[in-house]
Amino acid sequence: MPPSLLSRLRSRTTTPAPAGDPRDRPAGPPSTAAPGSLAIDAGFFERFPEFYETSETSSFGWRLNLRHEAIFAANADLFRGARVLDIASHDGRWSMAALEAGAASVVGVEARPELVDNATANLRKYAVDESRFRFVAGDVFEVLARGDIEVDLVLCLGFLYHTQRHNELFTRIRQTGARHLVVDTEIHRSPEAVVRFAEEHVERQGNAVADAFSYGDTVLTGRPTLSALELLGRTQGFELEGLSDWDGLLRDNPDADQVRDYRIGRRTTARFRRS
Ligand SMILES: C[S@@+](CC[C@H](N)C(=O)[O-])C[C@H]1O[C@@H](n2cnc3c(N)ncnc32)[C@H](O)[C@@H]1O
Secondary structure (H helix, E strand, O other), X not given: OOOOHHHHHHOOOOOOOOOOOOOXXXXXXXXXXXXXXXXXXXXXXXXXXXXXXXXXXXXXXXXXXXXXXXXXXXXXXXXXXOEEEEEXXXXXXXXXXXXXXXXXXXXXXXXXXHHHHHHHHHHHHOOOXXXXXXXXXXXXXXXXXXXXXXXXXXXXXXXXXXXXOHHHHHHHHHHOOOOEXXXXXXXXXXXXXXXXXXXXXXXXXXXXXXOOOOEOOEXXXXXXXXXXXXXXXXXXXXXEEEEOOHHHHHHHOOOOOOOHHHHOOOEEEEEEEEO
16 A cells, blocks of 8 residues: 555655754655746736735735645646635635636635625626626534535635634535545644644634634634644545645745745645545
């Protein structure tokens, strides 16, 4: 049997670590892409600059454009003709990208109604056919519990570490019938399958919202390790297929800023397939 992705990642030989914490390198194996092949000339969001204006959450040029490469270019085969669920769809940035990547339709779920309004306005501004998108304002746990969203591909981008209800979320994702799942998330750096708790305040636009399990304006959140992420997927029938090549993206775009979390392996982009 071939060694699992995780065992290969653990036994990887890495380029010598710079002075400082030896863990300060992108999660995943060293890049095997040809040097320069991942350099970005014109990023996706230069074609859709409205998204720089409609979010207060990490809408920096390099960050958004490199995330676009890691999420969409690396997984281009998943989008053509797919029905997509965009969890925590924010101002519609990744729903737009999914449709541009060839998705047949997208449904976004976002708890903050003003962001749903921004998302709808953004897709209209870029003249996307109204039959191809739908944004639902609501708590993703409540919306998915209704059981009426059926898709081929789920995007869970920038959300997993804003909750500690991970198993529930993966259950709901499985129940959509999706064959694939792409998760872009902060991770805790440890080889163990653990989740690191933190507290988050609901005032910030990019944070969790209050729900039935929060108290006051504070929500308990959890950041999984890569091992925990793999286990979360596996126990709900999703195999971790691979991580996007952040090592190569950062090597080939040396001027990139606002991406330190990916650079030091505190964030990654993972692709799962239904096993
Ligand atoms: C860090 S932002 C990520 C935005 C975007 N998906 C991205 O990756 O760039 C987190 C988003 O999750 C939304 N959110 C927080 N809790 C939510 C919940 N329970 N259900 C749906 N959306 C939620 C926030 O309003 C915010 O738009």
